Amino acid sequence: MRFARIAPPDQDRPAFFARLEGAAALVYDEAPWLGGKTTGEAVAWTDVDLVCPVLPTKIVCVGRNYAAHAQELGNEVPVEPLLFLKPPSALIGPGQAIVLPPESNRIEHEAELGVVIGRRCKAVRPEEALDHVFGYTCLGDITARDLQRKDVQFTRGKGFDTFCPVGPWIETDLDPAALRVRGVVNTQVRQDGMTGQMIWGVPALVSYISRVMTLEPGDVIATGTPQGVGPLVSGDELVIDIGGATAEARGIGALRISVASQGNGRSAH
Incomplete structure (x- = not known):
């Protein structure tokens, strides 16, 4: 559905x-x-x-969950999931704009599969994890790369308002291991990866995160991004497209987001 x-x-x-x-x-x-x-x-x-289809208490993000993306940034592949948080104030939805903050000179896109939690879960086993998932959506982990590198930790570089576009809707009947994630800027395909390439799949991530913090219904997990991240500038259109990995596999669709300089973004709903 x-x-x-x-x-x-x-x-x-x-x-x-x-x-x-x-x-x-x-x-x-x-x-x-x-x-x-x-x-x-x-x-x-x-x-x-x-509008943005989620109202989470928290957005839990996973860094370097695709080996090729870790390598393109010169990072080692983590030995366990690398977690960080985005604030709910970063959320925007279809038709809204990523607003480029003047504090950064390098804003980059990261197209990702978003997981929406359906049942409260704490310390669930991987084989039970999908029972706690409501559905899946398209998500952008927008990043001020220069600030991320400067600060070392991720809060400021990934936490600006508008830095988490989500949508256009939530699909409930999908195989999260059989999806194709693409990030397209102005019709140019920059990112093109399969969720089957994740180091840790959705069941492992839900289980791991739930052992750290209780996941509440409506919470969102950003599962990591394929290689090909790149810069965004004012006037760009970012499309996060998640389809089936095969002709038979069901996908989500496309989330379209504009990019604007400060003062030019559409107001949030």
Whole structure:
């Protein structure tokens, strides 16, 4: 199933969760991972109605989870998952803009598979981990690379407002090991990798992270990025496209985000 969060710009109503079935959006009374149910209302929707589909308590990111990406930055492959956090204030959704902060001279894209937690989990075993996953989405781990290198730790370089685009929706019926992750800038494919190339797959990551911190329903895990990261400048369009690894495998779709200098980004929903 496909779930989204919708805020029609021509309607005076708060954003709401919905299950998408073709051109119809079946309205939910709250987030589906919190037990939300359909209200019986169905509305028409278009791409301009879509906003960030998640409202997490935390965004847990995994660094260097593709060996080729670790190597392209001159880093060793970690012996265990390398974790860091992004603040929820970094979230944006479809149609919004990554705003380039004046503090950095090198902003880079990292296209990633996002995992949305569906059930509270603490210290789960890998073989049980997918039972705690609600679904999957496209995610961008936007990074001020110069600040990351300067600071050594990742908080400032990855934590600016707008540095975590997510969307356009959440797919629930996917094989997370059979996806193709692409990062495209102005129609140029820069990143093109398979989730099967991850050093640690989704079950291992959910298990490992849940032994460190309790994962709450709606929390998001960013699973790492394939090689090919590169710079973004004002006026660029970033597309994070996650399709099936084979013709038979189901994918997610494409998240389209613009890039703007400070003062030119579309306001958040």
